[in-house]
Amino acid sequence: MxxxxxxxxxxxxxxxxxxxxxxxxxxxxxxxxxxxxxxxxxxxLTNASLFATRTRFVGLDNYVRLLGDPAFLTSLKVTTILTLIIVIVPNVAGVGVAVLLDRTGWLYRVLRSVFFIPVVLSSVVVSVVWMAMLQDEGLINQLLGVRVGWLSDPDLALYSIGFIISWQMLGFCSVVYLAALQGVPQSLLEAASIDGAGTWTRFRKVTWPLLAPALTTNTVMLLITGFKAYDHIQVLTAGGPGLGTTATVAFNVIQIGFTANRTGESSAMAILMLVIIATVSSIVLRVLNRREVDL
Missing domain, CATH: 1.20.5 (Single alpha-helices involved in coiled-coils or other helix-helix interfaces)
Structure with a gap:
């Protein structure tokens, strides 16, 4: 204040x-x-460990070691790919679902609740259900009539996790976009229709610019969700298959801090992740807010 x-x-x-x-x-x-x-x-800034009898000051050694560690750089790459999937897919699909549900009637009210149910479910529950469906003999492969290792193939596991998290966040994005759609003045749409604008033109020229605040909210929330992804990965793949193919930075923070008992190193990794999230979120927020002002 x-x-x-x-x-x-x-x-x-x-x-x-x-x-x-x-x-x-x-x-x-x-x-x-x-x-x-x-x-x-x-x-x-120390060599702290859960079972260390003596802790000494090491300065920035943990940070220097991490920035040169291939495992950390790989986890950063994995986190970036996963975050991009989580930001793009629910945003795009959420707009489509919101447009379809932007109607009156009891059926659409029920469908809104159905789409929002995954958001309030535990990440562990969602992961267990999807793990059962994505197994080699699971429901998805039986329906497709193929045998695909959705979670056991190193080339597919990360994208499968990205899809699952995107599916869970779809309801949140849809509700935010739906609230923004219901705030669009009908007079503007009617004026555009009188001027000869078709459905797509009205959406692109009138509706979409007015969804800018909703886009900002969803993008920042999805960015944070992607960077801190841990529960789904722990349940679905435990960082595998292979060597760290789905191990995000958040996953490695827990593994190094509580499994390997290297508290100092995991704390340095957590601080780096905090700085990255804060920086990226600030840049995205500034860019999207500027777009809102320009519109």
Whole structure:
């Protein structure tokens, strides 16, 4: 809060009431967001381990080692590919589903609920169900009449995980786009129709520009979802098949920190991931917000 606002509140006698509302939120944020980040950064500068008897300061050695580690660079590549899939597929499919559901009637209300159900399901539950369907003798291969290793083939496993996460996030994107569609003024669509614009032209010239805020919201949420993907990977492939073909940065943070017991190195990896997410999200948010202003 700006200092001038605090001074104004103090002069008017409202400061105690203001702090009583602000302090709980600030305290929760400091305890559960700021404190873990600061602790992780502190651990990343040491050789800390869960079972180490002595911890010593190593400076930026963990960061230098990670930036030259092929395994970390591979996990960064895997994370980037997975994030691109998760950002593109639900966004594109979500617009289509929202357009189809932007109608009145009980059937469309039911379908909206059906599409949103996967969003509220646990990632573990979704992964277990899809793992059963994508097995060699699972439902998908039986329906297709083929034998494809959706999760056991190193060339397909990552894309299968991307599809599963995209499927789960589709309902969220659809609801956001649907809310934006229902806010489009009908007068603009009617005016475009009178001017001779067809269905596609009306969508491209009138509707799509007005969906810019929804696009911003969905893209940032999907970016964060892709970068922090862990649950689906742990259940579906455990980082395999092969050597790290589906191991994301978030997956390796858990593996190195709690399986290999290298707390300092995993903390450095988590801080790097935090910096990457914050940087990419800020750039995307700035670009998309600028697009909203231009429109």
């Amino acid at each position: 700006p200092l001038r606002h605090l001074r104004a509140a103090a002069s008017s006698g409202r400061l105690p009431y203001l702090l009583s509302f602000v302090a709980p939120g600030v305290l929760v944020y400091a305890c559960f967001v700021l404190a873990p980040i600061l602790l992780s950064f502190g651990y990343s």
